[in-house]
Amino acid sequence: MEWFLFQLFRTELIHREHPSSPMRSTAQQTSSEIFLAAVKRGAKRRARLSQKILAAGKIFSTPIASGNGEYLIDLSFGSPPQKASAIVDTGSDLIWVQCLPCQSCYTAIRAKFDPTKSSSYAAGLPYQSCNTSCQYNYMYGDDSSTSGALSFDSITIRTSTITNVAFGCGHRNLGTFAGAGGLMGLGQGPLSLISQAGAITSKIFSYCLVPLGINKTSPMYIGDSAAAGSDIAYTPLLNNIVNPSFYYVGLTGISVAGKAVNYPAGTFSIDTSGQGGFILDSGTTLTYLNTAAFTAVVAREAPRRPTLPWCFISLVWISPSLPLPPENIFVAVDTLGSDCLAMAASTGFSILGNIQQQNHWIVHGIVNKQVGFKTENIETI
Incomplete structure (x- = not known):
């Protein structure tokens, strides 16, 4: 599709226990059980954030703060689009998805991204030091991790396509990430989706989270705040x-x-x-x-x-x-x-x-x- 400045598009944030979520627990749960399980995950996340924030500025490496999240979105990578689900994380930047060939991957609901089937895929970043192969390695605070090749390709969210997005093509991924195929970073750093799409969305996004137990998804807009x-x-x-x-x-x-x-x-x-x-x-x-x-x-x-x-x-x-x-x-x-x-x-x-x-x-x-x-x-x- 043709892009114009300050494009606006809508997607849906899906809570992990929503009926349409691939992360949903198989066991029947009451609303209070869903809440208490979310509280436990949130406490672990706060601990991971603490590891990152309190260790900031020290010379040794620290785990990335995210990991299993509460909300995810459906999106696609490549041309033609290959469907995936990703955890949405406002506390990190990198976008990544499990990729073939997979040296070590966890079980996810959707198929892994195959870069050989995408005509718009390109490995590496446009810097002299890694113009053909640039590796990344993210370790999360719960000992899950992802590593692989930093790459470029198109990302499609609903009917809108953003071209030349830098993302991690994960060939070695440890953990479960609750069955989602990857993670979408919405932080302020240069590798986040919001930063990379800034020329067409003015680096604005908004959402309205519906309460737990409501059988609705939560709307999210990328672009004009008037939405x-x-x-x-x-x-x-x-x-x-x-x-x-x-x-x-x-x-x-x-x-x-x-x-x-x-x-x-x-x-x-x-x-x-x-x-x-x-x-x-x-x-x-x-x-x-x-x-x-x-x-x-x-x-x-x-x-x-x-x-x-x-x-x-x-x-x-x-x-x-x-x-x-x-x-x-x-x-x-x-x-x-x-x-x-x-x-x-x-x-x-x-x-x-x-x-x-x-x-x-x-x-x-x-x-x-x-x-x-x-x-x-x-x-x-």
């Missing part, structure tokens, strides 16, 4: 030169039921070593707050549990605030009315997880260095 509608409230995207791929925002305050929570100044600041700060991450289930802030939130929240339906938490950014109603704060864990706070304590950095992002348009704008928020009604998307 998320009007009344988007923006806050600056902060720069962390030590960890430049992550999406950091400046959290300046938290309120519970309209009253400010007190915690030490600088709790969410990024220090000179790259530690601290507040990250947006669609692959982590819970929101993890710096321990000092989390303790203060729980102390304020505990007396209000008898009036749960009327309790709101607001996260105040440098510019707008993000009001979180009860369905973004608490999750039912059984049929007896028990509920859990969908937040936990963290050290070293904080994360806005996907439970708190649900029912909101989240707009990432790399060029303008801003993130937008807007409450959404899932029935309208």
Whole structure:
């Protein structure tokens, strides 16, 4: 297809437990079991992120932060297109897929990409040092890994094709990645899909995550932020030169039921070593707050549990605030009315997880260095 500047196209984010997901568990699960399993995966992901962030700047190698994720998309590689499914990861950059010949690969739902059947495939990168063969090796924090040849080819998402995309053609892949054929990095680095498609999408993407248990996929737009509608409230995207791929925002305050929570100044600041700060991450289930802030939130929240339906938490950014109603704060864990706070304590950095992002348009704008928020009604998307 012919591309024009600032092309806009829509795809769908599929939660790993959605009926159409190849990652879905074979065993029948209740909504609370799905949530608790996601919490466990999210805790492991937070630990992997911690490994990367807290070790940043040291000379020894550290594992990449991602791995098994919560959402995936359907896409195709090559010409003619060969179908694949990839985990979506806003916390990493590299795009990769399992490739033939496969020296060591895990079992995936779809066939492995065969570069010999693609007329647009090219191995190597356009640099003198690796113009015919350039190898990559990614190790994830859960000991899974992928390695192979950095290559170029077309990527098709629904009916839209992006040409000359650099990606990893994985010939040696260890782990399961929950049955997905690879991973799509949506971070801010030069190898991410958003960065590589910047000339035609203005380096903007947005999504609206539907709650767990809803039999719908979550819309994602790559391109013009107008796709998320009007009344988007923006806050600056902060720069962390030590960890430049992550999406950091400046959290300046938290309120519970309209009253400010007190915690030490600088709790969410990024220090000179790259530690601290507040990250947006669609692959982590819970929101993890710096321990000092989390303790203060729980102390304020505990007396209000008898009036749960009327309790709101607001996260105040440098510019707008993000009001979180009860369905973004608490999750039912059984049929007896028990509920859990969908937040936990963290050290070293904080994360806005996907439970708190649900029912909101989240707009990432790399060029303008801003993130937008807007409450959404899932029935309208």
